[in-house]
Amino acid sequence: MSRIVFLVTFVLACIPCLAWAENWPRFMGADGTGISTQKGIPTAWSEGNLAWNIELPGEGHSAPIIWENALFLTSAEDKGTLRHLLCLDATTGAEKWRRSIGMNESGKHLKSSWASSTPVTDGKLVYVAFADQEKFLVNAYDFKGELTWRRDVGDFESQHNLGASLMLFEDMLIVPNEQDGPSSMLALDKTTGATRWRTLCDIAKVSYSTPFVIANASGKPQLICASQAMGIMSLDPRTGIRNWASGPFPLRTVASPVYGNGLLIASCGQGGRYGVSQIAVDASGKLDENGLPKRIWERKKLIPYVPTPIAYEGHLYEWSDEGIVSCVDLKNGEDIWSKRIGGNYSGSPLCIDGKLYCVSEKGDVVVIKASPTYEMLGSTPLGDSSHSTPAVANGRAYFRTFRRLICLPAKP
DSSP: OHHHHHHHHHHHHHHHHHHTOOOBOSTTSTTSSOEEOOOOOOSSOOGGGOSEEEEOSSBOOOOOEEETTEEEEEEEETTTTEEEEEEEETTTOOEEEEEEEEOOOOOOOTTOOSSOSOOEEOSSEEEEEEEOSSOEEEEEEETTSOEEEEEEOOOOOOSSOOOOOOEEETTEEEEEEOOSSSEEEEEEETTTOOEEEEEEEOOSSOOOOOOEEEEOTTSOEEEEEEETTTEEEEEOTTTOOEEEEOOOOSSBOOSOOEEETTEEEEEEEETTTEEEEEEEEEOSOOBOTTSOBOEEEEEOSSOOSSSOOEEETTEEEEEOTTSEEEEEETTTOOEEEEEEOOSOOOSOOEEETTEEEEEOTTSEEEEEEOSSSOOEEEEEEOSSOOOOOOEEETTEEEEEOSSEEEEEEOOO
């Protein structure tokens, strides 16, 4: 009996730890959906509620990634001539190590940075990409900061600088390499950096969206990408062979594609202000007589251009660049509600325990209930401008501003 009592007590003691054991290894979380089940993150707070608030070297817009107690993010100084990968203690914010790379001075968009691409990790290595006009470097480090391998995949021509983020699939690192010159989707061996496959992409205005992987009804994985030249595109992530493409968008893509209710949704826009077209296509892989996926619906207003939407519980939550939030029925693309909350937004929202968290360019964290009934839950200033997407892992939320990183713990 005493053994049983001890075992039950031990299991019950472990439950809170298990509930918080959620890593955040890439942009928009492990599966790229931006959804977390983490409970207890406040919807409004004061400075005294923060675990820490630290200054970063240089500035950047990449999101933090977290694996257990290691947090990684990038920054840049001196007009991009010095780029950093930082490893911080995720609990205390203390710097564990820093690896810096010298690059050539290069141009960028007013709303971009020289550290906008988010790293990715598998818990063993952390992968980071930096680019200037002459080179596009992909580096792999172990968790002690030792360089495991480095690849220069060629020059990089873009008026905005590098914006799309890396992702992992099985034993491969997926590198989006769309630019003003020859463009491709590239898969590298994640252990050695050797090329596994390269698929050439049609060229229009450069895409800055980050791909993700889904499985269709047969269980076959699809690598889903979005660009102006091809619209929504599906590749076999193991070979790079193109399955299908929906057809071109009228303008460039920046927001990443999303998946919900059997649909793939992506949008395009212009000028860092608003989206002009958003389509939803059947994700099953079934194609019509023209080799195209079935288009289920299209929207032409209240569409985000830069922020990536959230698909959650049968609804699509659109957080527009100009501060209009909409709840959309995923089945038909029709608005359920739209509210102007004010501010401008260049980061994407996260859905944490059924609540949407998004940081304005001014640096206000606005929280809205992810529900078919609109409800504003809170707004808290961070004290610095931000174009970044939050992260959440292991009982803590992280908000990155231009020059600071802020940690907000969950309530017990």
